[in-house]
Amino acid sequence: MGINERREREKQEMRNFILRTAADLFTELGFEKTSIRTIAEKIEYSPATIYLYFKDKNELFYAISQEAFQLFFKYFQTVSQDADPMKRLQGLGHIYFKFAFENPGYYDLMFILRAPMDVEETEDHWELGHQSHSVLTGLVNECIAAGYFKGRDPDVLSHLIWSTVHGIVSLKVRDRMKVYIEEERTDLIYQSLDLFNDILEKV
Amino acid sequence: MGINERREREKQEMRNFILRTAADLFTELGFEKTSIRTIAEKIEYSPATIYLYFKDKNELFYAISQEAFQLFFKYFQTVSQDADPMKRLQGLGHIYFKFAFENPGYYDLMFILRAPMDVEETEDHWELGHQSHSVLTGLVNECIAAGYFKGRDPDVLSHLIWSTVHGIVSLKVRDRMKVYIEEERTDLIYQSLDLFNDILEKV
Amino acid sequence: MGINERREREKQEMRNFILRTAADLFTELGFEKTSIRTIAEKIEYSPATIYLYFKDKNELFYAISQEAFQLFFKYFQTVSQDADPMKRLQGLGHIYFKFAFENPGYYDLMFILRAPMDVEETEDHWELGHQSHSVLTGLVNECIAAGYFKGRDPDVLSHLIWSTVHGIVSLKVRDRMKVYIEEERTDLIYQSLDLFNDILEKV
Amino acid sequence: MGINERREREKQEMRNFILRTAADLFTELGFEKTSIRTIAEKIEYSPATIYLYFKDKNELFYAISQEAFQLFFKYFQTVSQDADPMKRLQGLGHIYFKFAFENPGYYDLMFILRAPMDVEETEDHWELGHQSHSVLTGLVNECIAAGYFKGRDPDVLSHLIWSTVHGIVSLKVRDRMKVYIEEERTDLIYQSLDLFNDILEKV
DNA sequence: CATGAATGAGAGTTCATTCAT
DNA sequence: GATGAATGAACTCTCATTCAT
Numbered sequence: 001m002g003i004n005e006r007r008e009r010e011k012q013e014m015r016n017f018i019l020r021t022a023a024d025l026f027t028e029l030g031f032e033k034t035s036i037r038t039i040a041e042k043i044e045y046s047p048a049t050i051y052l053y054f055k056d057k058n059e060l061f062y063a064i065s066q067e068a069f070q071l072f073f074k075y076f077q078t079v080s081q082d083a084d085p086m087k088r089l090q091g092l093g094h095i096y097f098k099f100a101f102e103n104p105g106y107y108d109l110m111f112i113l114r115a116p117m118d119v120e121e122t123e124d125h126w127e128l129g130h131q132s133h134s135v136l137t138g139l140v141n142e143c144i145a146a147g148y149f150k151g152r153d154p155d156v157l158s159h160l161i162w163s164t165v166h167g168i169v170s171l172k173v174r175d176r177m178k179v180y181i182e183e184e185r186t187d188l189i190y191q192s193l194d195l196f197n198d199i200l201e202k203v
Numbered sequence: 204m205g206i207n208e209r210r211e212r213e214k215q216e217m218r219n220f221i222l223r224t225a226a227d228l229f230t231e232l233g234f235e236k237t238s239i240r241t242i243a244e245k246i247e248y249s250p251a252t253i254y255l256y257f258k259d260k261n262e263l264f265y266a267i268s269q270e271a272f273q274l275f276f277k278y279f280q281t282v283s284q285d286a287d288p289m290k291r292l293q294g295l296g297h298i299y300f301k302f303a304f305e306n307p308g309y310y311d312l313m314f315i316l317r318a319p320m321d322v323e324e325t326e327d328h329w330e331l332g333h334q335s336h337s338v339l340t341g342l343v344n345e346c347i348a349a350g351y352f353k354g355r356d357p358d359v360l361s362h363l364i365w366s367t368v369h370g371i372v373s374l375k376v377r378d379r380m381k382v383y384i385e386e387e388r389t390d391l392i393y394q395s396l397d398l399f400n401d402i403l404e405k406v
Numbered sequence: 407m408g409i410n411e412r413r414e415r416e417k418q419e420m421r422n423f424i425l426r427t428a429a430d431l432f433t434e435l436g437f438e439k440t441s442i443r444t445i446a447e448k449i450e451y452s453p454a455t456i457y458l459y460f461k462d463k464n465e466l467f468y469a470i471s472q473e474a475f476q477l478f479f480k481y482f483q484t485v486s487q488d489a490d491p492m493k494r495l496q497g498l499g500h501i502y503f504k505f506a507f508e509n510p511g512y513y514d515l516m517f518i519l520r521a522p523m524d525v526e527e528t529e530d531h532w533e534l535g536h537q538s539h540s541v542l543t544g545l546v547n548e549c550i551a552a553g554y555f556k557g558r559d560p561d562v563l564s565h566l567i568w569s570t571v572h573g574i575v576s577l578k579v580r581d582r583m584k585v586y587i588e589e590e591r592t593d594l595i596y597q598s599l600d601l602f603n604d605i606l607e608k609v
Numbered sequence: 610m611g612i613n614e615r616r617e618r619e620k621q622e623m624r625n626f627i628l629r630t631a632a633d634l635f636t637e638l639g640f641e642k643t644s645i646r647t648i649a650e651k652i653e654y655s656p657a658t659i660y661l662y663f664k665d666k667n668e669l670f671y672a673i674s675q676e677a678f679q680l681f682f683k684y685f686q687t688v689s690q691d692a693d694p695m696k697r698l699q700g701l702g703h704i705y706f707k708f709a710f711e712n713p714g715y716y717d718l719m720f721i722l723r724a725p726m727d728v729e730e731t732e733d734h735w736e737l738g739h740q741s742h743s744v745l746t747g748l749v750n751e752c753i754a755a756g757y758f759k760g761r762d763p764d765v766l767s768h769l770i771w772s773t774v775h776g777i778v779s780l781k782v783r784d785r786m787k788v789y790i791e792e793e794r795t796d797l798i799y800q801s802l803d804l805f806n807d808i809l810e811k812v
Numbered sequence: 813c814a815t816g817a818a819t820g821a822g823a824g825t826t827c828a829t830t831c832a833t
Numbered sequence: 834g835a836t837g838a839a840t841g842a843a844c845t846c847t848c849a850t851t852c853a854t
Contacts, residue, residue, distance in 0.1 A: 032233075032236075035847080035848060036848075036849060036850085037847090037848070037849085045814075046814070046815045046816070047815090047848095047849080048814070048816080048850085049813080049815070051849095051850075051851085052814075056849075056850075057849065057850090111374070111379055112373070112377055114377060114378075126381055126382070129381070129382065133382045153394065155387075155391065156394045156398055157398070159371075159383065159391050159394075159395050160398055160399055162370070162374070163367060163370035163371040163374055164366060164367045165370070166373070166374060167365075167368070167370020167373065168366040170315070170370065170373055171314070171369060174314070174315055176314055179332065179336045180358070184358075188358065188359060188362050191356065191359045191362075192359055192363040195355065195359055195363055196363055196367075199402055199405070199406055202402070202405050203398075203402055214837090217838090238822075238823060238824080239825085240822080240823080248839075249839070249840045249841070250825085250840090251825085251826080251827090251840055251841080251842095252838080254824095254825070255839075259824075260824065260825095417834095438639075438641035438642075439641075441827060441828080442827075442828060442829080443826090443827070451836085452835065452837070453827095453828080453829085453836090454829085454830080454831085454836050454837080455835055455836070457829075457830085458834070458835075462828075462829075463829090517780075517783070518779070518783060520639050520784075532788075535787070536788055539788045558804065559800065561789065561793075561797065562797060562800045562801055562804055563804070565789065565798075565800075565801050566773070566777075566804055568776075569773060569780055569801060570769070570773045570776050570805075571776070572776040572779070572780060573771070573773050573774070573775040573776020574768075574772040576721070576775070576779055577720070577771070580720070580721055580722075580723060581723075582720055584738075585735075585738065586764070590764075594764065594765060595768075597762065597768075598765055598768050598769040601766070601769055601812075602773075605808055605812055608812075609804075609811075616816075620816090644844060644845080645844085645845065646843080646844080646845090654818075655818070655820075656819090656846085657818075657819055657820080657846085657848090658817080658818055658819070660847080661816090661817070661818075665845075666845070666846090
């Protein structure tokens with residue numbers, strides 16, 4: 001058993017190693033331009049080796065996506081402990097930004113990329129996505145319980161909030177801010193978020 | 204003369220035909236996965252034919268993009284004549300939606316796709332984009348002049364507004380609304396927009 | 407009749423026009439890189455037009471070759487009228503150089519290019535080549551009659567002479583003089599020819 | 610170790626196999642008309658395989674060229690040990706012929722083909738060519754030291770000698786001896802060389 | 813477990829050539 | 834007589850994937 005366990009562990013480590021490297025490359029080069037060979041070169045193994053750990057590029061893609069959602073969820077756990085749920089909700093936007101700008105490759109994968117979704121795995125694949133989303137809806141509901149958002153539908157609220165932060169992030173990530181002066185773009189992003197958080201209190 | 208005119212017209216029609224088809228395919232498959240061959244097959248011509256109308260894949264991409272921005276701008280012209288600029292601004296969101304959902308391929312190309320921007324054309328290429336954007340900033344400024352958005356920065360406002368509608372649209376277009384019940388998604392989108400428009404008055 | 411004649415004449419003129427242009431391009435770009443389209447563009451006609459005057463690229467190639475040999479022969483006619491055949495023979499080398507360096511494209515075609523010789527025309531195609539060559543052999547024989555080249559075979563002599571000048575020219579034309587200092591190359595060529603001519607008298 | 614050695618050897622053999630085949634095809638069809646596909650077909654491998662051994666068509670070309678110059682240099686090493694440098698110089702011509710007619714593909718590549726020299730390697734690429742050439746200039750200088758070639762410039766001499774043998778070889782290799790009777794061509798070549806060698810003593 | 817070797821399929825692109833008008 | 838439109842065949846090159854060792 002001990003031997004088998006160690007083997008299993010080593011196998012997992014290798015898998016993770018590949019995963020991390022692939023994720024880095026996705027971030028650096030984008031999905032389409034990241035080839036199995038590129039990954040193989042970076043991990044200093046042969047392309048064939050990758051196929052020992054992942055059935056094909058698709059499975060690799062899903063595994064990375066899984067990783068991404070896990071990390072995303074971890075970021076969400078760091079939400080402030082403030083008594084006021086509105087404060088926490090406002091902080092969540094900043095956490096979202098942090099994740100997106102620290103892991104643009106993951107973000108792309110999770111929320112923008114039109115990926116090969118032709119596999120069945122879809123069910124449990126979104127599991128972690130749901131969990132993260134329920135952090136948001138949870139906060140929205142807490143806000144409502146605390147007297148905010150009077151008369152508003154929580155689903156609509158969560159959707160609007162998500163859409164807004166996603167919109168800000170994805171215009172940036174996909175380089176669509178050319179109408180704004182280059183030096184001011186980063187500022188603009190945070191000002192927009194702050195403005196939105198401001199408004200949130202008045203909704 | 205008549206002959207030449209007809210020829211010219213036919214040539215333009217063919218060009219448009221290719222353009223439309225390519226845009227559809229770009230939408231369906233993404234830029235990288237849309238090959239000249241795929242387009243050729245769909246229009247039932249040989250790949251070489253496409254090169255009679257476009258220098259290379261890049262030029263084709265730009266032409267589509269150009270078309271897209273033109274159409275986008277046309278949509279923007281239909282903004283209501285309401286005396287209250289806030290009403291007009293609120294209407295603009297609906298127009299934006301209309302464009303996006305009636306032309307999802309174009310939308311993708313314009314605001315989501317990571318495209319080969321390695322060409323020099325960049326200057327005039329974004330011209331129409333700028334024009335459309337200034338419709339938005341124009342309305343925001345009018346609103347300010349009319350007493351709305353007191354104390355707010357117009358650039359931040361326009362960026363937030365754009366980001367929000369873009370966020371709503373792109374989550375939909377890129378199929379990232381799986382956390383919401385399928386039948387309610389469309390409703391949700393419009394409710395979010397209405398909620399946002401609502402809020403706008405209070406900013 | 408008059409009409410037909412004029413038509414025939416015009417047709418010949420067009421043919422020649424194409425021929426000249428093609429020859430220029432061959433000189434400029436080399437055989438392989440000269441496409442029908444390139445030629446068409448330069449003459450400002452459509453590619454299809456060229457096929458009205460030449461069956462295919464091969465025939466065009468042969469026609470140019472024909473032209474080249476004609477011109478070559480013309481150059482040879484300018485050989486000096488010196489009483490001493492040795493002087494005339496020595497002058498022929500310079501004429502050969504003149505042709506080669508004034509018409510490097512032709513020279514390539516005639517003496518270097520591995521051309522599509524898959525056609526039957528071969529018989530009369532070399533006719534003019536033979537004529538030019540017999541100018542050389544004629545002079546060699548005259549030299550022998552005048553007492554030069556005692557005990558030497560005229561065929562061997564003519565072949566050696568031709569080979570030598572061709573060797574000098576083709577090393578230059580095909581850019582194989584890199585071992586010699588760039589500025590001295592042209593000089594070297596003429597000095598070698600002069601040296602060879604010098605030697606010739608002592609053979 | 611033994612395994613790795615064998616693998617390495619096999620890899621080299623494959624590389625050489627491709628190299629030889631490509632050289633043959635370059636000879637037969639010229640550089641431009643020799644496609645990767647043609648080579649692949651001839652070696653009965655897929656086109657992609659060639660890219661495992663050579664980065665691209667250019668590198669393949671350079672590798673062949675390299676090989677060719679190496680072999681050429683080896684031939685030159687076999688020059689006779691005769692005390693009289695003139696004898697050795699005269700022998701060099703025969704060695705040159707031997708190389709050229711035993712390796713016409715290589716010869717073509719080295720001294721005739723208009724190849725894509727757009728790469729930077731040019732410096733060390735001609736290294737071996739220079740070395741071979743200095744064998745020639747060395748002999749010429751020895752001859753001068755021994756009292757031959759009185760009053761002649763060594764550079765001009767070496768250039769003339771090279772040009773002459775190159776001229777003979779390249780008229781043959783490029784099939785331009787149609788003016789001479791087929792059966793006598795080979796003889797003619799050697800007679801011209803002998804005649805030239807003869808003359809050399811009198812220069 | 814790891815990989816070197818190989819490949820089929822497909823990418824963008826160019827070109828000589830044809831043919832209806 | 835001239836050509837616009839079209840194409841089949843060819844090009845170089847890349848990539849995910851397989852398999853014997």
